[in-house]
Amino acid sequence: MDLFLQELINGLSLGAIYGLIAIGYTMVYGIIGMVNFAHGDVFMLSAFIALLFLLLMTQKLGMTFMPLVFVLATLASMLMTSVWNWAIERIAYRPLRGSFRLAPLISAIGMSIFLSNFVQVAQGPRNKPIANPFGKSITLTHGGQFDVTMSYSDIIIVVVTVLLLAGFWFMVRYTSLGRSQRACEQDMKMASLLGVDVNRTVSLTFIIGAALAAVAGSLYLMKYGVVNFADGFLPGTKAFTAAVLGGIGSLPGAVLGGLLIGLIETFWSAYFSTDYKDIAAFSILAITLVFMPSGLLGRPEVEKV
Amino acid sequence: MSVTTKPDRAQGVPNFGLALNQGIWAALAATALSIPILLFRAGANINNQLVVSTRPALVAGLVATIFAARVLFVLWQSSRRATTKRAVVAIAPQTASKLKGLLVLLLIAYPFIMYGVAGPLGSLKWINNYGIQILIYVMLGWGLNIVVGLAGLLDLGYVAFYAVGAYSYALLSTKFGLSFWICLPLAGMLAALWGMILGFPVLRLRGDYLAIVTLAFGEIIRMILINWTAFSNGYAGIDSIPHVSFFGLPFEDDDTHTTFASFFHLHYQPIQQTIFLYFLILALALLTYFVTMRIRRLPIGRAWEALREDEIACRSLGINTTITKLTAFSLGAMFAGFAGSFFAVRQGFVSPDSFTFIESATILAIVVLGGLGSQIGVAFAAALMIGGTEILRELGFLKYLFGPSFDPVQYRMLIFGAGMVLMMIFRPRGLVSTRAPSIFLNEARTISGANVKEGHG
Numbered sequence: 015m016d017l018f019l020q021e022l023i024n025g026l027s028l029g030a031i032y033g034l035i036a037i038g039y040t041m042v043y044g045i046i047g048m049v050n051f052a053h054g055d056v057f058m059l060s061a062f063i064a065l066l067f068l069l070l071m072t073q074k075l076g077m078t079f080m081p082l083v084f085v086l087a088t089l090a091s092m093l094m095t096s097v098w099n100w101a102i103e104r105i106a107y108r109p110l111r112g113s114f115r116l117a118p119l120i121s122a123i124g125m126s127i128f129l130s131n132f133v134q135v136a137q138g139p140r141n142k143p144i145a146n147p148f149g150k151s152i153t154l155t156h157g158g159q160f161d162v163t164m165s166y167s168d169i170i171i172v173v174v175t176v177l178l179l180a181g182f183w184f185m186v187r188y189t190s191l192g193r194s195q196r197a198c199e200q201d202m203k204m205a206s207l208l209g210v211d212v213n214r215t216v217s218l219t220f221i222i223g224a225a226l227a228a229v230a231g232s233l234y235l236m237k238y239g240v241v242n243f244a245d246g247f248l249p250g251t252k253a254f255t256a257a258v259l260g261g262i263g264s265l266p267g268a269v270l271g272g273l274l275i276g277l278i279e280t281f282w283s284a285y286f287s288t289d290y291k292d293i294a295a296f297s298i299l300a301i302t303l304v305f306m307p308s309g310l311l312g313r314p315e316v317e318k319v
Numbered sequence: 320m321s322v323t324t325k326p327d328r329a330q331g332v333p334n335f336g337l338a339l340n341q342g343i344w345a346a347l348a349a350t351a352l353s354i355p356i357l358l359f360r361a362g363a364n365i366n367n368q369l370v371v372s373t374r375p376a377l378v379a380g381l382v383a384t385i386f387a388a389r390v391l392f393v394l395w396q397s398s399r400r401a402t403t404k405r406a407v408v409a410i411a412p413q414t415a416s417k418l419k420g421l422l423v424l425l426l427i428a429y430p431f432i433m434y435g436v437a438g439p440l441g442s443l444k445w446i447n448n449y450g451i452q453i454l455i456y457v458m459l460g461w462g463l464n465i466v467v468g469l470a471g472l473l474d475l476g477y478v479a480f481y482a483v484g485a486y487s488y489a490l491l492s493t494k495f496g497l498s499f500w501i502c503l504p505l506a507g508m509l510a511a512l513w514g515m516i517l518g519f520p521v522l523r524l525r526g527d528y529l530a531i532v533t534l535a536f537g538e539i540i541r542m543i544l545i546n547w548t549a550f551s552n553g554y555a556g557i558d559s560i561p562h563v564s565f566f567g568l569p570f571e572d573d574d575t576h577t578t579f580a581s582f583f584h585l586h587y588q589p590i591q592q593t594i595f596l597y598f599l600i601l602a603l604a605l606l607t608y609f610v611t612m613r614i615r616r617l618p619i620g621r622a623w624e625a626l627r628e629d630e631i632a633c634r635s636l637g638i639n640t641t642i643t644k645l646t647a648f649s650l651g652a653m654f655a656g657f658a659g660s661f662f663a664v665r666q667g668f669v670s671p672d673s674f675t676f677i678e679s680a681t682i683l684a685i686v687v688l689g690g691l692g693s694q695i696g697v698a699f700a701a702a703l704m705i706g707g708t709e710i711l712r713e714l715g716f717l718k719y720l721f722g723p724s725f726d727p728v729q730y731r732m733l734i735f736g737a738g739m740v741l742m743m744i745f746r747p748r749g750l751v752s753t754r755a756p757s758i759f760l761n762e763a764r765t766i767s768g769a770n771v772k773e774g775h776g
Contacts, residue, residue: 049527063355069371070359094355101348106740110747115526116473117747120687123680124739131733136357142369247676251538258531289546296535303528304520 016155020162021284022277027168027237029276030175034230035253036260036268037182038223044199044263045219046111051122054250055129056099056224060231061241062133064091065142068235080147088232092225099224100217108213126246134243143240167237178229179269182222186265191218199263248292252279255299261312270310274298334397342390349385353378419695426601430594439590446590448709450597451665455658456705458604460685460697462654465611467683468692469620470647471627473530476537477682479517480510480652482544482674484659489557489669490550499563499664503657510656511649513540518648522641525630537679544671556670563664565595596665603661607654608694614650623647677732681705684739690749699750708735 035057042050067087071077106125110118151165186192194215197205206212234249235241256275260267275295282294308314358378361369429450433442459481466474487506491497497505517536521529544551551557562570568579570592579595580587614620622643625633634640663669685704689697711734714727 043527049530059356062361065369066355066359066361066371069361069369073371090355094351097348097351101352106744109744113747116467116687116691117743119530120684121740121743123684124736124743126736127677127680127732128736128740131730131736133356135729135733137360138362140363142361144369251534251676254531255535258528262527290542293539293542293546296539299535300520300532303524303532307523307525307528309528 016160016162017284019154020160021280023162023164023168025277025280026273027171027276028280029256029273030171031230031234031237031272032249032253032256032276033269033272034175034178034226034233035249036257036272037179037265038227039254040257040260040262040265040268041195041219041223043257045195046107046118046198046202046216047115048107048118049122049254050107050223051119051250051254052102052106052125052129053223053227054248054253055126055133055246056095056102057227057231057234057250057253058241058243058246059098059129059133060091060095060224060228061235061245062137062142062231062243063094064088064228064232064235065144065241067091068144068147084147084232084236088229091232092228095224095228095231096221099220099227103217103220108216111216126250130243130246137243139243141240141242144235146239147236167233171233171237174229174233178226182226183265185222191215195219252292252295255295259299259302259309261309264309264311264313267309267311332398333394335394337397338390338393341393342386345389346382346386349382350378353381357381423605427598430597434590434594439588443590443593446593446597448712449706451593451600452709453702453705454597454600454604455662456682456685456701457698458600458607458658459655459682460689460701461604461607461611461694462651462658463682463686464689464692464694464697465614465623465654466647466651467686468697469611469615469627470623470644472644472647473526473533474648474651475530475534475676475679475683476517476540477533477651477655478674478676478678479537479540480514480655481659481662481678482540482671483510483513483652484656484661485663485669485673486544486551486557486659487656488660488663489560492561493557493559498567499561499660500566503660506660507653507656510659511653514649514652515645518645522644534676534679537674537676541671541674544674551671554671556668556672558668560663560667560669562592562667563596563599570595596661600658600661600665603657607657610650611694619643619646688739688742688746688749690751693749693751696749696751703750704735704738707738708732 035053038053038056039050042048042053064087067090068083071083071086077083102125106121107118110121146165146167148166148170151163152169154162154164186195194205194210195218197208197210198212198215202212205215231241234245252275253272256271257268258271259274260269260271275298278298279291279295283291286294302310358375359371359373361371364370430442430446433445433450436442437445459477463474463477466472466477484506487509488499488502491502491505492499517533521532524532545553547553564570565579568577568582570580570587570589571578572580572587574581578587579585579591585591615624622633622638623646625636625638626640626643626647630640633643662673666673681704685700686697688704689695689700708731711731712728
């Protein structure tokens, strides 16, 4: 029971990070129907930007109150990552909009290779470790096989994710930007005829996706305390897996898929073996899709003849 | 940064105002992008703590370069006449077949030409790094072309079958002592079997769902190879894999038994093996080419292309889509298996590092850049992408330009990624954007690639 509770906590915080990245995938897919392969590397880039701002504030400005430094670094990273993702969309994807389906996919894969190697060249290939800004943890139960602990990082991750998702859901549901996004999702050409600025909507979608990925990047940096230029691929792939598992294009599906992948991964490591946790996550995806070909919450694709 | 020229402007006149405007915007964007990640660098000090250092000169140089590049590009673009369209290079089928024959002759002569020009030691690099390396990717591209280009099934885990082939030969030869010539067909069959095993569950999936599941399968196979150490020796990989023999005659410098050199009364030179490997992969690649071209004319090949164009129509005409998809998967996988066992015999060493997603992405990029479904385009794309990145290793002279600490090899993948993006922006339909249709009325006319669907199943 202790192990179960502990792994539930770990799985939820990991799943929340996957969910935040998965939203970026699923939102872009919903609107322009393309798999943004570079999103995982945007997430990695955001973690690096947060790390750099964190170091700048502590070393150059001499700030010592770590929680504040962390919040400021996250906000700065959200801003700068948004600029990056805006530029990526502008350079690599917009010229290919309306082109055939595989062109933007290859462009995105190229962008992904470019970004991870760019960060490697710019920041060096070694791991970048930092100290946890919220060191302590709360002990939940005593006296069992071991003490079940919940670190402040885990609490922050879950709370921040829930708040962001609530805000995000409100935005999609009730603001004019959300309405234009949903309009573009249904029919981009019709939306543009009715006066929706499609380019602006797509740009803002990329900016929002990047901001959420930047939060995930900062939280990842805080939870694991280390980041590397190659860290974009696996979390990115897992988040994409989560988006597909939940039904790509569906926002609640992305979060559900993220939580499921996070939980599967941690429980598999706890009860079976750490070596095969990624295999477990990918296998569950394959099995789910065999029986539900459009994911858990995705709408079945009806092909019109 | 889209360029909009006013309709009343005279065409063909360089637009300096627009160029300057665009250049300033590009420079501003570049400054904003490089502020955190390029200007500052987190490096470890002696105590292994991260310290931030700043590099203003680097950022200034980069921003200036981007400004100049953007200004020149816009000037060039605005000075072009709007009416000059790129002529579609449509080669008549008769000339095309002559051209292909010439190309094959050139490929056969290539190692001997290089040998004559650069000598036994100097030509090794040219035959190995350029000849063999490019031909491996040509073969893989042609194999994947069956799945993606002909049948229209998006496969992001193709490298898994390459790995199956490589490990088949590595394990069968080191554990059971089987020769390469027995392992080659076995590796192809095993890879084809895996193609079917992995193809079966994804029959119902379409488009991006299919893409992610194939990606997942590719990663699963790689992770099994990493983690099941008893089977595959994990990260360390399998080494001392037996080298290729000339149908039983080994390439060795050994007088005690018959070797390739002694049998043909030649002096032993290591290049003999390299040249043999070159011809082996050339033969395998050409086999892939001819099998694909022949199968395109068989009912199953027609069914693939029908499946790519419209799956529903395909079903309503009574085509068994299950068999059609599975044959495409397993035939594509078989060629990857051949290429994989060739890879193992050439390297003498296999490890999971050689079978990452980047490899799958590279092969897919070769197929797409070649122009989906165009065989000759795939070959050119492989030569461009693989040869291009290999040439970056030769840029040692840049050290004199940028100082001794400059290492061009470091920028190889960076340029590779950027190249992929640029090639898609400028040639989204691939290098060869025309098709020779497999069925035609009266005469074979090439059609634009824009009229060919890319498939969604």
